[in-house]
Amino acid sequence: xxxDRVDAYLAExxxxxxxxxxxxxxxxxxxxxxxxxxxTRRAAExxxxxxxxxxxxxxxxxxxxxxxxxxxxxxxxPGKPTLLVYGHYDVQPPEPLExxxxxxxxxxxxxxxxxxxxxTDDKGQMFTHLKAAEAWLKGAGELPINLKFVIEGExxxxxxxxxxxxxxxxELLACDYAVVSDTSQFARGRxxxxxxxxxxxxxxxxxxGADRDLHSGTFGGAVQNPLNALATILASLKDADGRxxxxxxxxEVRPLEDWERKEFAALPFSEEEFRADLAVPAxxxxxxxxxxxxxxxxxxxxxxxxxxxxxxxxxKTVLPRLAGAKFSFRLVPDxxxxxxxxxxxxxxxxxxxxxxxxxxxAMQGAPAVIVEAKGNPGVEAAMRAVESGFGVRPVLIREGGxxxxxxxxxxxxxVDTLLLGWGQNDDNLHGPNEKFSIEDFHRGxxxxxxxxxELAEKV
Numbered sequence: 001x002x003x004d005r006v007d008a009y010l011a012e013x014x015x016x017x018x019x020x021x022x023x024x025x026x027x028x029x030x031x032x033x034x035x036x037x038x039x040t041r042r043a044a045e046x047x048x049x050x051x052x053x054x055x056x057x058x059x060x061x062x063x064x065x066x067x068x069x070x071x072x073x074x075x076x077x078p079g080k081p082t083l084l085v086y087g088h089y090d091v092q093p094p095e096p097l098e099x100x101x102x103x104x105x106x107x108x109x110x111x112x113x114x115x116x117x118x119x120t121d122d123k124g125q126m127f128t129h130l131k132a133a134e135a136w137l138k139g140a141g142e143l144p145i146n147l148k149f150v151i152e153g154e155x156x157x158x159x160x161x162x163x164x165x166x167x168x169x170x171e172l173l174a175c176d177y178a179v180v181s182d183t184s185q186f187a188r189g190r191x192x193x194x195x196x197x198x199x200x201x202x203x204x205x206x207x208x209g210a211d212r213d214l215h216s217g218t219f220g221g222a223v224q225n226p227l228n229a230l231a232t233i234l235a236s237l238k239d240a241d242g243r244x245x246x247x248x249x250x251x252e253v254r255p256l257e258d259w260e261r262k263e264f265a266a267l268p269f270s271e272e273e274f275r276a277d278l279a280v281p282a283x284x285x286x287x288x289x290x291x292x293x294x295x296x297x298x299x300x301x302x303x304x305x306x307x308x309x310x311x312x313x314x315x316k317t318v319l320p321r322l323a324g325a326k327f328s329f330r331l332v333p334d335x336x337x338x339x340x341x342x343x344x345x346x347x348x349x350x351x352x353x354x355x356x357x358x359x360x361x362a363m364q365g366a367p368a369v370i371v372e373a374k375g376n377p378g379v380e381a382a383m384r385a386v387e388s389g390f391g392v393r394p395v396l397i398r399e400g401g402x403x404x405x406x407x408x409x410x411x412x413x414x415v416d417t418l419l420l421g422w423g424q425n426d427d428n429l430h431g432p433n434e435k436f437s438i439e440d441f442h443r444g445x446x447x448x449x450x451x452x453x454e455l456a457e458k459v
Contacts, residue, residue, distance in 0.1 A: 002140040003453045009139025010131075010446055017131050017445065018114075018438065020050070022107040024089075024123050025116040031067055031090035031157045040067050040153050043089040043123075047130070047151050048072070054134040056149070063161045067153030071172075074133070075146045081455050082146040084175035084413070085133075086405055087126025087182070088155035091118035092430045099432035112438055119436035120423040125181035125444065126151060128422060132448035144456035148175060155405070162405065166412040177378045177455065178409045181444065183421030186267065186397055191390045191447075193382055194419035196297065196398035197406055199331035199368035201340045204361040205233070206324045207308075207352075214319040224355025226323040227308045233358075234325060236351040237301050241287040242294075244301050244329070246347045249340070254333040256297050259374070263396060264292045296398035299335065303327045326363075330400060337365030366404045371416040381454035382418045389447025420447065 029043035030036040044060055044067065051058035051072040058072035067090065075082070094104035094117045102108035107116040118124070129149075136143045150173060152162045166173060186192040209226040210219075239245045271291050275283050285294035294300070308323025310316035329340055341362055352358055373379050373396050386394040399419075406417045422444030428434045 002136075002144065003450065005140045006135045006449050006453075007446065009135040010442070010449065013131075013135075014442060017127075018441070020131075021114070021124060021127050021441070022116075024127065025107045025114075025118055026105055028094075028105045029090050029118070029153065030093050031154050032093055037067075040090055044068050044070050044151075044153055047089050050130055050134075051149060054130075055137050056133065056147070058149070061165060063164065066157075066161050069153070069161060069165060070149065070151040072149035072151075073147065074137070074143055075148075076142065077144060077146050077456070080145045081176040082148060082174070083452070083455060084148045084150060084173060084178040084409070084415075085126075085129045086178060086180045086409070086417075087129065087149075087151045088122050088153065088159075089126070089151055090153045090156050091121070091123065092156050094432075096432070101433055104432075104434075109438070113435040114438055114441070115433055115435045117434055119434050120427040121429040121434065122155070122182045124436040124441055125422050128181060128441065128444035129179065129448045131445045132452060135445070135449050136452060143452065145452055147452075148173060159405065163408055166408050170412050173413055175413060175415055178413070178415055178417040179382075179420060179448075179451065180403065180406065180417050181420050181422055181448070182403060183399060183419050184423040184425050184427070185421055185440075186395050188424060189390075189392065190268070191386050191392065191394040191443075192397045192421060193373075193379060193386065193394050194397055194399045194421060195373040195379065196333070196370040197368060197403055197419070198296075198299075198398075198400050199335060199337065199407070200328060200364060200366045200402045201331060201337040201344075201362070202326070202328040202364040203341075203344070204324065204326050204363055205230070205348075206322060206359045206361075207233070207356050208322040208358070209319065209356050210321060213321050216317040216319050219319055223319065224353055225319045226356050227320055229353045229356045230306070230308065230323040230325055232353050233348065233351050234303055234306075234327070236347070237327070242285045243287065244299060246343050248343050249299070252334045252336075252339060253299060254370075256293060260297065260398075261293065264290065264296070267292065267395060267397075295400045297332055299332050300330045300400075301327065302330075328364075330402070331368045333368045333370045336367050337362070341365075366402050367407050369403075369406045369410060369417070370398075371418075376416070378416060378418055378455070382420060382451055385451035385454045386420060386447045388450040389443045389445075418451075420444075420451070422447075 029040040060068040104117040207226040309320035
């Protein structure tokens with residue numbers, strides 16, 4: 001059977017795959033830092049070269065600004081499904097460097113893990129799909145489905161060029177399914193398929209009072225303090241039970257289905273271990289929901305930064321001229337950033353104390369995404385594929401984070417995305433000592449290879 005030849009190829013080339021990944025990880029493709037622009041292009045050329053070496057037609061799609069997108073295609077299976085593989089070759093800055101136990105761009109093996117910036121986010125996970133395609137083309141001689149690759153270099157800085165490509169050339173990327181490996185397993189040894197992601201609505205609020213800083217003894221009690229006003233506004237966003245207090249906020253919130261609550265409850269999750277690991281005195285959130293339900297499937301509101309006035313050593317009795325905060329809402333189906341912003345603006349009109357003015361700036365937004373998990377042939381194919389790769393059936397989970405590309409794929413291409421994560425929750429994405437389990441790297445390759453087989457035979 002063809003899949004047996006694929007598995008044999010994977011076993012034979014394990015060491016080479018690891019060395020190739022190390023070569024890619026050595027490239028400091030930090031898209032946010034202009035001094036690494038040449039390195040970021042070098043990573044794009046590495047990916048293009050790897051695709052070409054296995055027989056995939058590949059090119060760099062250029063844009064007036066920013067980094068190119070690697071686009072590859074192998075369309076030799078008429079009548080069979082087309083799978084679009086998305087990933088990114090850019091990485092987060094490694095700074096600060098002091099906490100790293102080994103240089104961030106010198107891949108180092110320790111305790112069965114490969115440590116380097118980008119090891120799991122997303123070079124390592126993305127690379128599993130390239131090696132799966134290679135195993136089919138070199139080991140079996142052909143692909144049983146059609147494949148397209150979109151590997152971008154700006155995921156860590158907003159990905160504007162990708163949206164331009166998807167909106168302007170949807171026919172180029174047309175597919176039946178998309179797959180993204182940029183998430184994590186539920187727990188060690190418990191692979192997962194993520195069928196839901198939260199959306200995001202991120203804001204900056206500036207509150208202004210007098211035209212200059214004022215002495216608190218001379219003016220205190222006579223004019224509004226912008227910091228006090230800001231605190232009042234922020235406190236009005238949620239009630240004591242963790243429920244968001246903006247009128248109408250929950251009108252579009254899709255409730256959890258019974259099967260979801262049952263499956264979440266059956267997962268091996270300990271709230272006490274969760275609390276202890278974070279060293280917090282208690283878990284907290286919207287009343288009536290478990291921690292997993294709050295994390296994955298209920299909207300949230302969190303303040304990320306507050307500034308204003310004096311915060312240096314010693315006292316300074318001043319009423320600041322202005323104060324500011326950044327805060328966000330994590331959204332669930334069927335909320336949209338636009339609707340949330342409209343309700344927030346109406347709420348601020350009522351909640352702002354007299355004596356100050358305010359400015360609200362919407363900074364970032366993405367809708368929530370959910371894939372129909374039950375009865376979906378793509379999800380069922382992925383379940384079988386991941387079980388082949390990991391030796392255990394994956395669980396279905398949602399995730400509290402946002403991956404904007406998943407929404408773009410749905411919006412512009414009209415297809416669902418299979419979110420197959422090979423990483424672990426403690427892989428230190430964006431932090432020092434980022435890592436990726438070497439065995440999970442190989443399990444991911446095998447799962448990706450078997451996904452190709454399952455889509456060809458069962459869909």
